[in-house]
Amino acid sequence: MLIESYELEITISTHDVEDFEYEVIAYLETDIREVLPYLNATLSRGVYSPGRTTLAWRKDGHNIGFWPNRIAAEGLESRQEATKIIESLVALVNQTWERRDEIEPDATQHERRQPLELFRLLPQTNCKRCGEPTCFAFALKLAAGQSESEGCAPLYKEQGYAEQRAQVEALLARKWPTL
Numbered sequence: 001m002l003i004e005s006y007e008l009e010i011t012i013s014t015h016d017v018e019d020f021e022y023e024v025i026a027y028l029e030t031d032i033r034e035v036l037p038y039l040n041a042t043l044s045r046g047v048y049s050p051g052r053t054t055l056a057w058r059k060d061g062h063n064i065g066f067w068p069n070r071i072a073a074e075g076l077e078s079r080q081e082a083t084k085i086i087e088s089l090v091a092l093v094n095q096t097w098e099r100r101d102e103i104e105p106d107a108t109q110h111e112r113r114q115p116l117e118l119f120r121l122l123p124q125t126n127c128k129r130c131g132e133p134t135c136f137a138f139a140l141k142l143a144a145g146q147s148e149s150e151g152c153a154p155l156y157k158e159q160g161y162a163e164q165r166a167q168v169e170a171l172l173a174r175k176w177p178t179l
Contacts, residue, residue, distance in 0.1 A: 001094050001097075001098075002030055002032060002035060002093060002094055002097040003028055003029075003030050003032065003090050003093055003094055004029070004030065005029055006026040006027055006028050006029065006071075006086075006090065007026070007027040008024065008025075008026055008027075008083065008086060009024065009025045009026075009027065010022055010023070010024045010079050010082045010083070011023050011024075013074055013075075021074065021075050021076060021077065022074075022076040022077070022078065022079060022081070022082045023072065023073070023074040023076070023082075024072065024073050024074075024076060024082035024083070024085065024086050025070055025071070025072045026070060026071045026072070026086045026089070026090065027069065027070050028069050028070055028071065031068045031069060032066065032068055032069075032071075032093055033053050033068040035093055035096055035097045035100070036048065036053060036054075036055050036066060036068075037050075037105035037106055037107045038096050038097070038099075038100050038103045038105050038106075039055055039066065039092075039093070039096050040055055040105075040106045040107070040108075041103050041104055041105055041106035042096060042103060043055070043057050047109070048106070048107070048108070048109055049109060050107050050108075050109060053067065053068055054066065054067055058144055058145045058146075059145060060145075060146075061075055061146055062074065062075045062076065062085065063075060064085075064089065066089075066093070071086065071089050071090065071093070073085050073086065073089065114143060115136065115139040115140045115142070115143040116139070117143075117171065118139040118142050118143055118168060118171065119135060119136050119139035121164045121167050121168045121171075122135045122138065122139060122152060122155065122164070122168070123135065123152070123154040123155055123158070123161055123164070125154055127153065127154060129152075129153040129154075130147065130151040130152050130153065131151070132147075135152075138151065138152060142168075142172070149165075149168050149169060149172055155168065
């Protein structure tokens with residue numbers, strides 16, 4: 001087990017005075033820089049900066065950051081959610097560390113998926129079946145990790161989109177671990 005203990009700090013976010021949200025930081029007693037390339041290899045849509053030794057990730061609308069000495073998350077609704085997400089992130093780090101012999105570490109810097117790149121592959125019907133008003137709005141959420149490609153009904157349920165579906169899936173090939 002890499003992370004055995006940490007000190008938790010939960011605060012009210014000052015980023016947006018209109019929205020009441022919590023932020024959480026787990027200050028680690030263990031340096032986790034060695035696990036970051038393994039996380040980078042397994043987290044979809046993470047942005048790794050090897051020079052700064054940081055990994056930024058967005059999951060379920062939460063901005064998450066990994067540094068050598070801390071893990072942070074923001075956009076949380078309650079103290080209970082803050083505690084739960086840190087526990088799951090610590091478990092993710094520990095599980096990744098335990099599986100490091102099975103994972104090829106990736107020390108390259110990944111860029112965030114560009115919404116326009118995904119939009120060009122969508123059917124562009126603006127059918128709203130995904131819950132968004134336009135295909136571009138869906139592409140924005142898809143790029144940010146707030147939606148899954150399967151939410152686009154035409155792409156998955158209608159004829160003639162197999163090539164675009166394959167390209168979208170290739171762009172989003174690495175799956176998100178479950179928190």
